[in-house]
Amino acid sequence: KAGVTQTPRYLIKTRGQQVTLSCSPISGHRSVSWYQQTPGQGLQFLFEYFSETQRNKGNFPGRFSGRQFSNSRSEMNVSTLELGDSALYLCASGETRTTGYNEQFFGPGTRLTVL
Amino acid sequence: AQSVTQLDSHVSVSEGTPVLLRCNYSSSYSPSLFWYVQHPNKGLQLLLKYTSAATLVKGINGFEAEFKKSETSFHLTKPSAHMSDAAEYFCVVTPSGSARQLTFGSGTQLTVLP
Numbered sequence: 001k002a003g004v005t006q007t008p009r010y011l012i013k014t015r016g017q018q019v020t021l022s023c024s025p026i027s028g029h030r031s032v033s034w035y036q037q038t039p040g041q042g043l044q045f046l047f048e049y050f051s052e053t054q055r056n057k058g059n060f061p062g063r064f065s066g067r068q069f070s071n072s073r074s075e076m077n078v079s080t081l082e083l084g085d086s087a088l089y090l091c092a093s094g095e096t097r098t099t100g101y102n103e104q105f106f107g108p109g110t111r112l113t114v115l
Numbered sequence: 116a117q118s119v120t121q122l123d124s125h126v127s128v129s130e131g132t133p134v135l136l137r138c139n140y141s142s143s144y145s146p147s148l149f150w151y152v153q154h155p156n157k158g159l160q161l162l163l164k165y166t167s168a169a170t171l172v173k174g175i176n177g178f179e180a181e182f183k184k185s186e187t188s189f190h191l192t193k194p195s196a197h198m199s200d201a202a203e204y205f206c207v208v209t210p211s212g213s214a215r216q217l218t219f220g221s222g223t224q225l226t227v228l229p
Contacts (some may be wrong), residue, residue, distance in 0.1 A: 108157060
C-alpha cells in the first residue's frame with residue numbers, strides 16, 4: 001500500500017495570507033489527524049477527522065481549520081497567517097478498530113514558511 | 116490529563132555502545148505509550164508500543180522499552196548503537212484504547228559517533 005502523502009511538501013507564504021494543505025491517507029484508513037511541529041513548541045495535536053466529522057480538536061485558534069472528504073482525503077486551512085505559523089505540518093492516518101490500539105502512520109509533512 | 120517528559124534533549128553515544136533514552140509519563144488513567152523516531156526531512160516512524168500487554172516491549176531495529184508503572188517510566192534502550200540510529204526520538208502517550216490524540220514529549224536528539 002502507498003503511504004500517507006502530503007502536498008505540497010514545501011510552501012512559502014507572507015503574513016496575512018491563507019494556506020491550504022492536503023493529506024491523502026493510506027487506502028482504507030478513515031481517520032486523519034493533523035499535528036504542528038515547531039522547534040519551540042514541539043509536536044502539538046491540531047485536530048482529527050473521521051468519516052468527514054471532526055472528532056477531536058487541540059488547543060489552536062480558530063484560524064486553523066480542516067475538513068475531510070468522502071474519500072477520506074483531508075485538508076487543513078490556516079487563515080491570516082502569522083510568523084509563528086511557520087512549522088512542519090504532519091498528517092497521520094489510522095485504521096478504525098473498536099478495540100485495541102489504532103496505529104497512526106505519518107506522512108513526510110509540509111514545511112510552511114511564513115515571511 | 117496526560118504528559119510525557121523526556122529527560123535528555125541530546126544524547127551522544129559511540130557506535131557499538133548501548134543507547135538509553137529516558138522518558139517519564141504522567142497519566143490519570145491507564146496509558147498507551149509509544150516511541151517514534153524522526154529522521155531528518157522524514158515523517159515519524161513507530162518504533163514500538165506498549166498497550167497494557169507485556170511490560171517489556173520489543174520494537175524495530177533492535178530497540179526495546181520497559182514499562183515501569185511504579186516509576187512512571189518508559190525508557191528506550193538498544194544494546195549496540197549504529198550510525199543509522201542517529202535521529203530524533205519522541206516518547207508519546209495517549210489514553211489506552213484511544214490512540215487518536217497523541218501527546219508528544221519534547222524529543223531527544225541522538226548522535227552516534229564513529
